Amino acid sequence: MPAHEFESDTTTDPLAHERAHLAASRAALRAMREDAQALDISDVTANWVNAAVLQAQIDERIKSLADLSHTPLFFGRLDYLHVVGAEEAEGAQGEQFYIGRRHVHDAVGDPMVIDWRAPVSQPFYRASRKDPLDVGRRRRFGYTGGDLTAYEDEHLTDPAEAEQTSKLLQAEIERPRVGPMRDIVATIQPEQDEIVRSELGGTVCVQGGPGTGKTAVGLHRVAYLLYAHRERLARTGTLVVGPNRSFLHYIEQVLPALGELEVKQATVEDLVGAQVEVRGTDEARAAVVKGDARMAEVLRRALRSHVTLPTQPVMVVRGSRRWRVPAYEIEEMVQELLARDMRYGAAHEALPQRIAHAVLVRMEEAGEAPDDRVQNAVARNPAVKAAVKAVWPAVEPAKLVLRLLADPEFLAAHAEGLLTEDEQKAILWVKPARSVKSAKWSAADAVLIDEASDLVARTHSLGHVVIDEAQDLSPMQYRAVGRRCSTGSATVLGDLAQGTTPWSTQNWEQALHHLGKADAVVEELTAGFRVPRDVIAYASRLLPVISPGLTAVESVRESPGSLSVREVAGADALDAAVIAACEEALTHEGSTGLIAADARVPALADALTAAGYPYLSPGQETTADSRLTLVPASLAKGLEYDYVVLDEPAAVVDGEPDERTGLRRLYVALTRAVSGLAVLHSAPLPRELG
Numbered sequence: 064m065p066a067h068e069f070e071s072d073t074t075t076d077p078l079a080h081e082r083a084h085l086a087a088s089r090a091a092l093r094a095m096r097e098d099a100q101a102l103d104i105s106d107v108t109a110n111w112v113n114a115a116v117l118q119a120q121i122d123e124r125i126k127s128l129a130d131l132s133h134t135p136l137f138f139g140r141l142d143y144l145h146v147v148g149a150e151e152a153e154g155a156q157g158e159q160f161y162i163g164r165r166h167v168h169d170a171v172g173d174p175m176v177i178d179w180r181a182p183v184s185q186p187f188y189r190a191s192r193k194d195p196l197d198v199g200r201r202r203r204f205g206y207t208g209g210d211l212t213a214y215e216d217e218h219l220t221d222p223a224e225a226e227q228t229s230k231l232l233q234a235e236i237e238r239p240r241v242g243p244m245r246d247i248v249a250t251i252q253p254e255q256d257e258i259v260r261s262e263l264g265g266t267v268c269v270q271g272g273p274g275t276g277k278t279a280v281g282l283h284r285v286a287y288l289l290y291a292h293r294e295r296l297a298r299t300g301t302l303v304v305g306p307n308r309s310f311l312h313y314i315e316q317v318l319p320a321l322g323e324l325e326v327k328q329a330t331v332e333d334l335v336g337a338q339v340e341v342r343g344t345d346e347a348r349a350a351v352v353k354g355d356a357r358m359a360e361v362l363r364r365a366l367r368s369h370v371t372l373p374t375q376p377v378m379v380v381r382g383s384r385r386w387r388v389p390a391y392e393i394e395e396m397v398q399e400l401l402a403r404d405m406r407y408g409a410a411h412e413a414l415p416q417r418i419a420h421a422v423l424v425r426m427e428e429a430g431e432a433p434d435d436r437v438q439n440a441v442a443r444n445p446a447v448k449a450a451v452k453a454v455w456p457a458v459e460p461a462k463l464v465l466r467l468l469a470d471p472e473f474l475a476a477h478a479e480g481l482l483t484e485d486e487q488k489a490i491l492w493v494k495p496a497r498s499v500k501s502a503k504w505s506a507a508d509a510v511l512i513d514e515a516s517d518l519v520a521r522t523h524s525l526g527h528v529v530i531d532e533a534q535d536l537s538p539m540q541y542r543a544v545g546r547r548c549s550t551g552s553a554t555v556l557g558d559l560a561q562g563t564t565p566w567s568t569q570n571w572e573q574a575l576h577h578l579g580k581a582d583a584v585v586e587e588l589t590a591g592f593r594v595p596r597d598v599i600a601y602a603s604r605l606l607p608v609i610s611p612g613l614t615a616v617e618s619v620r621e622s623p624g625s626l627s628v629r630e631v632a633g634a635d636a637l638d639a640a641v642i643a644a645c646e647e648a649l650t651h652e653g654s655t656g657l658i659a660a661d662a663r664v665p666a667l668a669d670a671l672t673a674a675g676y677p678y679l680s681p682g683q684e685t686t687a688d689s690r691l692t693l694v695p696a697s698l699a700k701g702l703e704y705d706y707v708v709l710d711e712p713a714a715v716v717d718g719e720p721d722e723r724t725g726l727r728r729l730y731v732a733l734t735r736a737v738s739g740l741a742v743l744h745s746a747p748l749p750r751e752l753g
């Protein structure tokens with residue numbers, strides 16, 4: 064597969080031909096945009112609401128038709144052997160399609176560029192010599208800046224042509240990283256494409272080591288699903304859940320670059336934090352118990368304990384008449400509502416209507432002809448309200464959780480047989496809060512309140528949710544995310560070896576069960592696109608300890624990468640050595656990340672400032688001028704830097720409550736580098752790395 068650079072053909076210059084197609088496609092896109100801008104909707108909209116809605120849609124379309132000079136309009140071409148969809152008749156004429164980030168058509172509606180998500184584009188990612196999918200030639204384009212400068216051909220049906228790795232693909236993988244995450248539409252690999260294009264109905268779980276493209280695949284899957292099921296997902300909504308704000312910043316530009324502007328992003332805390340302000344933290348032990356799925360049953364029991372069976376009849380007075388519904392009849396209603404297992408709040412709403420209905424039946428029996436308005440009035444009658452308040456009172460979710468955490472007897476009554484005494488003690492507040500407002504709620508408490516809210520009123524479900532770094536979610540957090548896609552589907556992305564929370568996922572089957580998607584398929588990605596060979600081999604020495612049985616990542620990068628491990632004599636000399644290593648890393652193109660134990664960050668920040676090096680925080684955008692980021696180890700997950708300087712591994716390990724978690728945190732820190740890793744230590748290295 065030769066790469067052609069400014070090469071001339073005997074008849075025509077193919078590169079010039081492709082450039083002309085690029086120029087024509089850009090002109091066509093401009094025309095599409097101008098058409099959208101020129102739309103006059105004054106005649107077709109009867110009222111201002113319609114006009115505003117339509118105008119917003121048009122504005123959206125205009126935005127999506129922007130020609131971004133730094134993102135090439137197309138990156139590939141497929142030469143089909145036959146007309147797509149036609150019988151494969153001998154001598155039938157082939158068809159040619161340019162594959163790009165969005166669809167572009169000419170003035171008469173013929174396609175100039177096909178969206179990468181369209182079915183005809185799929186062979187660009189999947190066709191192989193073994194199964195050419197009717198593609199005679201696959202062409203990849205190379206760009207420098209915004210200019211088309213090279214192309215590469217594969218003749219998939221030519222037996223004489225040998226299989227080779229694509230130079231353009233390799234260049235894309237090896238490119239130095241600066242700035243936020245970019246899309247990978249031009250180079251999605253077949254095993255990634257299978258996940259990207261898997262159907263909306265099913266939930267997919269991807270286990271993959273560092274840099275295998277899980278995040279990239281998840282984001283491209285949303286883009287694909289939005290294309291394939293545009294209307295449905297526009298109605299139901301899509302969401303990407305990530306571990307923290309800096310990570311969400313890092314990935315936030317990928318979907319807009321693919322023309323998808325409507326996908327929401329949130330952390331689990333954002334999702335569950337609507338009702339209370341999180342100001343407190345939990346001891347690990349308490350957080351583990353609060354995050355355990357058994358808490359869901361404790362909450363359910365505690366909530367249901369508010370329902371009591373009636374002992375009094377209800378007497379409704381209307382005008383000169385009194386209507387009596389006996390206690391046993393109300394009890395039947397309550398038993399029926401309990402048996403139906405409907406949401407607590409829905410039953411609370413339904414009960415007054417049921418009682419009113421019983422009154423209406425009596426009215427009819429007495430010869431009256433009451434209508435719906437009478438039923439509603441009876442339902443609001445003070446006697447009915449009082450009965451409902453006694454039997455099925457309204458419950459505020461936060462108050463319910465407050466009582467469980469503050470009142471040992473209430474907790475014991477509902478945790479019996481579920482939580483041990485020690486576990487109950489672990490979650491009870493030492494100093495019980497008096498009110499929802501004054502309580503110092505923790506992140507795990509907010510999840511409990513969210514669970515209680517869902518017991519009261521069903522949580523709205525979205526059409527599709529992507530969960531990244533899912534291995535760090537607790538069972539209760541999985542439940543919280545799961546109810547946000549209870550009628551939709553999910554993409555679950557994670558790496559068991561990178562689990563660093565005390566409640567992290569032990570196996571995907573359990574996690575998917577808590578998510579409510581037990582029938583999901585688990586896929587594994589093992590080809591690594593980020594970390595160079597030598598570096599991933601070094602980091603993988605930790606695998607047998609942190610996650611036995613997991614497959615080590617195999618780097619697809621050709622350059623072995625630079626790995627240096629330096630011992631510095633004496634802790635005093637470490638800061639200076641680290642700064643020197645950063646200085647050295649910054650002589651290369653691309654970004655540099657200095658990763659250190661959280662406790663070491665203030666000292667290193669001072670040292671950097673004293674040495675005159677400005678630095679960024681994780682998630683802040685690197686630019687050509689500021690390329691150094693100081694990264695606390697706790698925030699390194701999911702991020703990548705061209706060069707990484709890792710400060711004192713032993714401190715990273717010691718920063719965690721136990722050794723295995725510490726080594727996992729270290730594994731994350733060791734696997735952030737794209738081109739080179741320098742490890743500096745004055746304390747002994749963990750023996751697994753020795």
Ligand SMILES: Nc1ncnc2c1ncn2[C@@H]1O[C@H](COP(=O)(O)OP(=O)(O)OP(=O)(O)O)[C@@H](O)[C@H]1O
Nearest residue numbers: 247250251252273274275276277278279592593701
């Ligand atoms: N097919 C591909 N072509 C080019 N680059 C790719 C491809 N797949 C992934 N990459 C790149 O590899 C890097 C790692 O990808 P990504 O962050 O999605 O991996 P990850 O599995 O989520 O890693 P981690 O476990 O560390 O979070 C990114 O820069 C991404 O753009």
